[in-house]
Amino acid sequence: MEIQEKIKQIENTLKDKRVIIAFSGGSDSTLVAKIASKVSEDAIAVTVDTGTLPWDVIKKAKDVASKIGIQHEIVKENFLKHEKFKENSYSRCFFCKDRMYTLIESISKDKRFDIIVDGTNITDILEDRPGIIANYKRRVKSPLLEAKMTEDDVIEYLQRENIKYSKNTTCLATRIKGPITTKKLNRISYAENLIKECAGLELVRVRDFNKTAIIQVENTSKILDMNLLEYIEAKLKTAGFKRVYVDIGGYHRKRGKLIDSQNGGGAILELPYPIDLEKTCANFDEYTLDDILTVKIDSSIVKISEDGKIIFNNGKDVEDILLEVLPSIRRLEKLD
Known part of the structure; x- marks a missing residue:
């Protein structure tokens, strides 16, 4: 699918709706906000200032929202007052996202918005992001993911359309080992x-x-x-x-590894988190579920196991199959 087709799908998701965007000013949420500002009945970008962001994130988010031409609201709360956040356990990312969406939901109810959306893209599914479980819980939609937009797609489109965004929006708490x-x-x-x-x-x-x-x-x-x-x-x-x-290896993200089969017949993707097979299978039309989930994508058979392995046979191009499979993956809601 070409990028313009994906953009059209995102437009259809947001068209004529009252939309709140969980907005950091980064590439993904900027793209969603830009599209919403053009096609939605009403749209507002909301940034939650947790007290743990790089010093210039809020200012840059304001600047990006202003250039896009979308209404922007900032909600402040010091997340260090929450012990579940401060203790910095594996569940911190989930707690942070869940609390952010709780704050955004209060705006949504007061102003009667239809949906809350975020900037999760299909490449993000390759990473260990427990916060996405909050998306399931709060029914937050991810238009980029649904349209199969990759990280590269997002950057290419923003550059082509000369849309500015912030490159540094991640929470400083992600850098800390031990209590925050x-x-x-x-x-x-x-x-x-x-x-x-x-x-x-x-x-x-x-x-x-x-x-x-x-x-x-x-x-x-x-x-x-x-x-x-x-x-x-x-x-x-x-x-x-x-x-x-x-670190002489420089900055890099830990992502699932795609391993080509030795005999040339398919590949294995190892995701860095466990998969909820029952919730994942509900997103496919053709499947069988035993100890593993087996799904059919056109002429290809894909096997998915709870330990995060996705096995592709020698059907059509693996990258094309990945784009079909990844939006349907639901990670196991295990936070300890």
Whole structure:
């Protein structure tokens, strides 16, 4: 399916409806907001300021919403007042999303909006994102996912249409190992801003593992200068880090691995989370469910197991089958 066909499908999902967009100003929510601003009966972009975002996220979200021409509302709540968030267990991501949607739902009910939508795209399904379980619980729609928009599709369309978006919207809590504190958030924010300014980089992550700073950047070569590294180390130690390391592999996301079969007959995709087979099978027309879920996509047979493995036979192109299968996957609601 061509990108323009996917955009048309998104337009049909949002057309003539009163829509609230969970809005960060990042590429995905920006695209959804842009389309909603053109085709929806009414649309509002809502950004939840959790108190754990990079310092410039809210300002950039305002700027992006203004350029799109969509009404923008900011809801503030300090998530550090919630113990389930502060303890930073595996369920933190779910709790964060669930609380955000609770706050957005209150606006939706007050102003009588039809649907809440987010910017989840099909590439996101390859990652371990427990927060998506909140989408199921709150019945939040994901137009990009339903239209099979990939991350590359989104960026290509935004660039082609010259639509500006923010490249750094992820919560600082994702960088922390162990309990989340204001002190940790502040030193991470300081460290990332310092490195951005010194190296002229947009995408910087500084992970805080028990006062050990792990630096990940989009282009590692830009910080591989001994004078610069010594300066960064000194500044980060002054901020409270005891050790400073650079991840020479750079910033990367942990995604499911697609492994080609040795005999050339198909492939295996290993997702980094368990799959709820019963809820997944409800999204397919032709299937059998025993210990594994077997579905038919045109002439191809796909086998899905609870441990996250998706096995493709030697039918049509695996990438095409993936685009058909991934929007229907429902992860197991296991948060411990």
